[in-house]
Amino acid sequence: MTDIKQVVVIGAGYTGMLAALGAAKRADGRVRVTLVNPWERFTERLRMHQIATGQQLAEHRIPDLVAGTGIDFVQGWATGIDTAARTVSVSTEDGGQLFLGYDTLVYAVGSTTDTSGVPGVAEHAFTLNSPQSAQDMAAHLARRGNSEFLVCGAGLTGIEAATEIAESHPNARVTLLSRGEPAAMMGAKARAYLTAALDRLGVTVRQGVSVTKVLPGGVELEGGEFVAGDGCLWTTGVRVAALATEAGVLTDEHGRVVTDAMLRSVSHPEIYAIGDAAAIRQAYGVIHGTCQSGIPSAAHAAENIARQLRGKQPKPFRFGYLHQPVSLGRKDAVIQFTHGDDRPRRWYITGRAAIFYKETVSSSPIKTYGLAKRLTISSRMLATTGGKRNKPV
Numbered sequence: 001m002t003d004i005k006q007v008v009v010i011g012a013g014y015t016g017m018l019a020a021l022g023a024a025k026r027a028d029g030r031v032r033v034t035l036v037n038p039w040e041r042f043t044e045r046l047r048m049h050q051i052a053t054g055q056q057l058a059e060h061r062i063p064d065l066v067a068g069t070g071i072d073f074v075q076g077w078a079t080g081i082d083t084a085a086r087t088v089s090v091s092t093e094d095g096g097q098l099f100l101g102y103d104t105l106v107y108a109v110g111s112t113t114d115t116s117g118v119p120g121v122a123e124h125a126f127t128l129n130s131p132q133s134a135q136d137m138a139a140h141l142a143r144r145g146n147s148e149f150l151v152c153g154a155g156l157t158g159i160e161a162a163t164e165i166a167e168s169h170p171n172a173r174v175t176l177l178s179r180g181e182p183a184a185m186m187g188a189k190a191r192a193y194l195t196a197a198l199d200r201l202g203v204t205v206r207q208g209v210s211v212t213k214v215l216p217g218g219v220e221l222e223g224g225e226f227v228a229g230d231g232c233l234w235t236t237g238v239r240v241a242a243l244a245t246e247a248g249v250l251t252d253e254h255g256r257v258v259t260d261a262m263l264r265s266v267s268h269p270e271i272y273a274i275g276d277a278a279a280i281r282q283a284y285g286v287i288h289g290t291c292q293s294g295i296p297s298a299a300h301a302a303e304n305i306a307r308q309l310r311g312k313q314p315k316p317f318r319f320g321y322l323h324q325p326v327s328l329g330r331k332d333a334v335i336q337f338t339h340g341d342d343r344p345r346r347w348y349i350t351g352r353a354a355i356f357y358k359e360t361v362s363s364s365p366i367k368t369y370g371l372a373k374r375l376t377i378s379s380r381m382l383a384t385t386g387g388k389r390n391k392p393v
Helices: 014-025 045-051 131-143 156-168 188-200 291-309 351-372
Strands: 005-010 031-037 072-082 087-092 097-101 104-107 148-152 173-178 204-207 211-215 218-221 226-228 231-234 271-273 323-327 333-338 344-350
Touching: 005 014, 005 097, 014 031, 014 104, 014 291, 014 351, 045 131, 045 156, 045 351, 072 097, 104 291, 131 231, 148 156, 148 218, 156 173, 156 188, 156 231, 156 323, 188 333, 188 344, 271 291, 291 351, 323 351, 333 351, 344 351
Parallel strands: 005 031, 005 104, 031 072, 104 271, 148 173, 148 231, 173 204
Antiparallel strands: 072 087, 087 097, 211 218, 218 226, 323 333, 333 344
């Protein structure tokens, strides 16, 4: 009889969920998959700005998403990895401690907004790091509908949040603070459309400024200027859990696991790393953390795990970007199409077509998980390879 291999997946976000489902689907009775996550509610990070403005969204429970797959769900915090013993220590909600043995570990812990780099952020700013923090912000906005609200960071998360706040709370005065130009990664025409949408919604944009301190009643800028605000959302900077680094797994300067072309840790090949917590190099550079790249990496890791179980060599991962979808409230959006290396193409769409496109993108993970329970899904079904300019490195 073939030994049952133990596959442990840490993290049940967009990537961890699909990796677990993919490994279980391909198992053929040879794999036992255990999925570890701190809470049982599945977090749709693509919709956190909606939760933060008080919108009621459908709730998805992880036990329901994996029902009928044979996946064991363990609710708890992964607190340590013993690479020599091949175990993961997990602190459970009731205060207990578990030690889960693995033959293969899938590291899918994701990332969060970094609240440690600027004084006062952790104490006085809201983040979109969890449904609870987003709900806390929604409660604040409901209490102070006429507030001066500050959004720090003009990446896509900051833009989506600022426009959502301005649309859903029209009496709030929203200011977007940024070092650089909002949506600088987009093409000129799509960026101009986005800027016009910010103006239409009454969002004040202050670019070329750096926040040096967050205070209870506002923020302090470099140079000493104080900008008043009844509330502040912090969306700039990314942090990855130190779990892998503390375990002696090779990580980069950001704490991401350095992988080979097959998505295995270069120092511990029994560990696959995917999504935001992985430094996955392509010909054009290291992939930046998005759902767009994370979900294909999860499907590919599951495929490679299955290949190894069958005695075959794992295949290199190739990924090319397709788009930069941005919601501008519930009534507008802009979609910038891109080259495989994420450089903007000439094409973009706006208005109703963009709204439909963005909603399709945001709702696709849950639908993909349903399909993954019935079908074998590969990364080629979910993304492009990036073309001839993205040959395996």
